[in-house]
Amino acid sequence: MSAVDHRTRDARVIVSGLAPDAHWQFSLDLGQTWHDGQGNSVDAALFTRDGLHTVLARQANAHGSSGLSALRLALYTHADDLDLSSQPGPQSALHRIVDRATIATGVALTATEAALTPQDLHELRLRLGGNGFDPLNDRLRLDRDLDLSRDGQAQGVRIGGLDGLAYRYDAATASLAIWRADGSALTGSDAAALTNAIRLNNLQTRPRDGERTVTLSLLDVAGNVSADAQVSVMVDTRVPTLDFNGARPGLDADIVFRTLTAPRALLPDGAGLRHANPDARFQQVTIDAGGAGASRDDVLGSREGGTVTALDQAATSFTVASTAWHANRAADRFVFRLEDGSWASAAQTQALLESLTLGSVAAQPQEGPRQFKVTVTDHLGRTGSATSVLLLDTTPPVLDLNGAAPGLDASLTAVSGVPIGVTLGLPTRSQVTESSGVVQLQLKFTSAVAGALAPTNNYPPNLRNDTEIFGFYDLDKPDQLLFMDNLGQPFSHSAVGWFPGLLMDMVYTRPGDGTVVVTITPNMTLTENVTQTLLERLAYKCGIGQVPGVRQVEITATDRAGNVSIVPTLATLDVKPIGTPVVQLGRGSDTGASAHDELTFANGSAASPLTLAGFAAAAATVTLFRDADDNGLLEAGEALGTVVADSTGRWQYTLAGAALADGTHRFGAVASGFTSALLAVTVDASAPDSVIDIGSTVRPRPVLGGKTEANVSVTVELDTDGNPANGYELRY
Structure with a gap:
């Protein structure tokens, strides 16, 4: 590629300095054989091999002969093919299938440890295409992420550990050329370092599915362009999906039953395997069993016709719909593969799933949930999972x-x-x-x-x-x-x-x-x-x-x-009957967690009055009493006072004298000759006795615990500045 480096793909040699009446000769074998020259050039067809050549020339006329002139040249009539892999044999094509996560990280064009070509090159060329190529969102990572939707160029950059590089990208043809900025040659190892370092990536949440192709070629130092080699990156975001829940939301199944006297289906009717790729195959099915109700008496099986094959051994061979399967069991994990080692179709895999059963050898199987996480692995190693929870419940509500x-x-x-x-x-x-x-x-x-x-x-x-x-x-x-x-x-x-x-x-x-x-x-x-x-x-x-x-x-x-x-x-x-009084705890006095739980901190004292309310006949005189002996009747010493019901029969009475002790008190009312049912009110005017324990730490977080009364809300305040009353506390 230099006018003085004597490297060429065209071996025609021009002879200059010939005298007008001279006769000239040339030799291609270091003077052993001489040929008469014609015109002023040596025909390129005389050079029958690539490599180093020496051309000798001499001329003679009536005045005598000249001295010898010599020219050394390197002939390269074609560029060597690119080898994209260090695997045995030439590899001119690579094909990869990647998912969204991989294309987001970036896919290296090659991962070879060998030189890309045995000869030096002047320029490495890349051309992008394919039905999935997305110039707006796809990027080539060079010294930076190169926007493939617009032209770009750089000088003196570093790529793949090589300094002093230059490149030019043409968006119209989606073509990239990389060379040394000083014009010196790149070696085949340099080229491999570049293709190992260059990455194709796309950061979109849903990158365009399809094939991206990167066509590689080189321009060698003699000006020859190599044959194309191609790297294909198929972005395939399709993954298998297991749906055990049918038309209902979610993928997991929740099955409840009350007997396990006979094996039952592991999955519900309508449980299905789906894959957006109609040609998908499945390497294996894995089931992880567990759950609080799981027992060693449980038996996973496969039903074919009326026969259930127990999968309770380390290895079991069985048949489903004329397809031979092999199951390996290690503890609570089951792995299913086709017996012949090939990959199963979606239909074969679906038939396997539908055949699976759960049984028990126990006379009274343990109650509780059994959990089976099913994972299918497709031909690309991608997985889909769903869980079937089977709850054995024999206890009525x-x-x-x-x-x-x-x-x-x-x-x-x-x-x-x-x-x-x-x-x-x-x-x-x-x-x-x-x-x-x-x-x-x-x-x-x-x-x-x-x-x-x-x-x-x-x-x-x-x-x-x-x-x-x-x-x-x-x-x-x-x-x-x-x-x-x-x-x-x-x-x-x-x-x-x-x-x-x-x-x-x-x-x-x-x-x-x-x-x-x-x-x-x-x-x-x-x-x-x-x-x-x-x-x-x-x-x-x-x-x-x-x-x-x-x-x-x-x-x-x-x-x-x-x-x-x-x-x-x-x-x-x-x-x-009509007219019988009704006693209730006043709305403001029912201070429990519910407004109707008949629990209060009001103890009927002047500082904490307790209000009773209710109904009776209109304008009736209502006598309130506290039933001390729990016989439901008003007796001597039990009366609290009287009140007159209004025109709608409503009445209200407030206790604001001697404080009632903590505990349950029963109140009744007498009006119009009728006695009400008793109202049981629980008075709790004392703050609960609480003990706080600061336990061990979980990572940097302290575990707080303690003891207090049952069924009460607990508020925790953490003092941050040594003053628990100034409002700078954390409250939970």
Whole structure:
């Protein structure tokens, strides 16, 4: 490439300085053989090999002969092919398939330890293309990330450990040339260092799928251009996906069942394997088993027809849909591959997944969740995972309306005509025990009282006050009866729950035996806490004119596994006549975690007055008493005072004398010859005794713990400046 380096691809030699009448000769074998020259050149065809050549020339005329002239030249008629790999044999093409993360990091064009070519070169050339080439977002990393959508050039830069380089990029042809800025040659090892260092990358979150090609060639020192070599980078972001949840959100399955007497499917119906690449193959399937309910008695198997093959050995061969599989087990990991070592199709892999079963050799398998994480690995080594959780639940739900007291049942009192409902549960007494979740509540109303729960056509109940109604009720909004319906007629509606997205279908039926059955079916599985809250919202209200007497409500729950409460929880509703007083804890005095839990720090002293409120007949004189002997009757020494109900029957009375001791106190009222049901109020005016422990550190974070009363909120303040009262504290 220099006019004086005597390197050439054209071996025609020009002879100058010939005398007009001279006869000249040349030799190509160092003077052993001489040939007469023609014209003023030596024909290039006489040079039959590449390499170093020496040309001797002499001339003679009538005056005598000249001395010898010599020319040494290096002939290169073609450039050597590029070898892109140090693997045996010439490698003129490389093909890589990469994902989004790899193209973001950058893909090196080569990773060879050998020279790219045995000869020196003047210029390394690259040309980009392919159906996935994205000049706006693809980059070549040289001394910097090169924008491939615009022309660029640089001088005196360093690439791949080589200094003093220059390059030029032409966006119109997507072509890049790299050479030494001083014009000196690059070696084949230099070229390899460059292609090892140059990286193709794309930082887009979703890079364009498809093939990027980088066509490599070189311009050698004699001016020859080599044959093309090509690096292909296929950006393929397609990965396998396992979906065990069908049309529902998420990919994982949550299956609940109540028996494992026979092997059951490991995955739910509709569980599927998907891959955006229709030609994808699968190297293996891996299953990792675990979970709190997992047991050594559990047996993973594969069902083919009516036969289940246990996969309980270190190695098991079996057949699914005429395809031979091999399973290897190590502890709780199972790896499945085709028996012949080839890769499975999507259909074969799907058939394997559908064949898998879970069984147990135990007479009474352990309850609890078994977790199976399934991972498929495709032909590119990419994975997709989903988890199937199988929960064995043989224990029915337990509904407790009685709190810490023995038994599950509750006794409640309702008064005809009083404008408030009576909830089945109270926050301090209701408790639900259920591991897998509740999917249905059923409440059966019965009564031996003639005229109770009688059929009626009165509707809607919120406009008529002479019916027995039941449904969801908000004690904070006692006048809103939208979700309470008449027990005297069949009816159904949907109720909005107190939790986001919760809807409940409520169906009221009258089987014909005098009972009323209310069935509540939510649109989602109810947790223990949600079920408890709903029990505290379900209420009965008795209208004017209904016969007094006892109604009983048998409550059962059905869980996800199909278990039904073995013994119904019984709520006994004692309906009292019109005019019977009702005693409640005043709204401002119910200071517990709930506004209706009958728990207060007000102890009835002048400093902390306690307010009682309630209902009676209009203008009736109400005598309040504290039932010291717990017999439900007003006796000598128990009266607290009197108050007169207003025209609507409402009354209120405040205790502001001697302080009540901490503990439970029962209050009642007498009016119009009737005695109310007792109200049990728990007074807790003392701050809880608390002990704080500072435990070991987890990384730099201290672990704080301690002891206090049950079911109370705890506030932790961390003093930051030695003054705990100035407001510069951290509060949790």
